[in-house]
Amino acid sequence: MAERAQYEELARQLSAIGAVKRDLGRILPPDCPGGSAAVLTLLGRHGDMRMSKLAELLAVDMSVTSRHVAHVADRGWIQRSPDPADKRSRILRLTAPGRAQLDELSRRIAELLAERLKDWSDDDVGRLIQLMARLRESFGDCRAAPRLAQTAPAADPVADRTTRTPA
Amino acid sequence: MAERAQYEELARQLSAIGAVKRDLGRILPPDCPGGSAAVLTLLGRHGDMRMSKLAELLAVDMSVTSRHVAHVADRGWIQRSPDPADKRSRILRLTAPGRAQLDELSRRIAELLAERLKDWSDDDVGRLIQLMARLRESFGDCRAAPRLAQTAPAADPVADRTTRTPA
DNA sequence: TATTGTTATACTCTATAACTATA
């Protein structure tokens, strides 16, 4: 349990970290912006998956995922094949050029970070990674909630008639 | 000195932290988006300052700062007074309504973080803050480098200290 | 001539809503 001042400070640092992300974004190839890089990275790490799974890993709406995926598919970096088990779905898979692009991204990122973090110890980098991962976990699936999500109606005497249709 | 795999992982976590920032952004008042909140927070923490100083703290271009500042000034949250020492400059200062707004932001943020991080120890939150602050410091002033618009140097190939690798 | 700040424009990212095609 932290105090309010500590939470404010954490929020401030989260905001400030944006500068780091922007700096990383500047070294990306012109036709591979952050969204595309994220798609390639997650496919490289977790293997083939469906759109919905990728959207969950990206923690963004599926419409956003669809746009990013279309961009990398247009460049031949991934392949979208129909899911035999569900004809509405598509299975995403890295292509050989996709892996090459991913490798190039990885190279550039490592180069920049090695330069910026040259006075960091291996352990400190590891500690930061671990704490950031835990922070991310603490937020779970925090994507924008669909207009009509939860909050059981039973306790609310007001206007339940027009609420969501749960099932 | 970390290994390439560790740098990749750090980049991945930096990307993933975006979900946390988006979640925080969702609790902001409709007329006070992230950019405005950042301006208020920095003015509250560092006191009165000029545009250029604020741009440096935000780590964004001055044109971006100008836009954010105009937004909060339009709502009466800050005051822009001329700098007696330099008529080109403007001194930014929080107003009473601005402080009230800032307090409301702080309250909402603390509330959300207290909920999300309820199983974190004070020390762990502190450690994360410290490491993120150090990360930010390691990147220094990493704003986009101005495109040196080669000022027609007739006969002087002088290498002014802006020796960058153009391409 | 250089610097401070503003504005116009363009691009990226994200979310909502409407739509399709399956289930």
Next chain:
DNA sequence: TATAGTTATAGAGTATAACAATA
């Protein structure tokens, strides 16, 4: 009717360039 995915549209953030006023 519900779900997987696409597309259109809108809002926020940032960068570049051109500009005005002052140094």
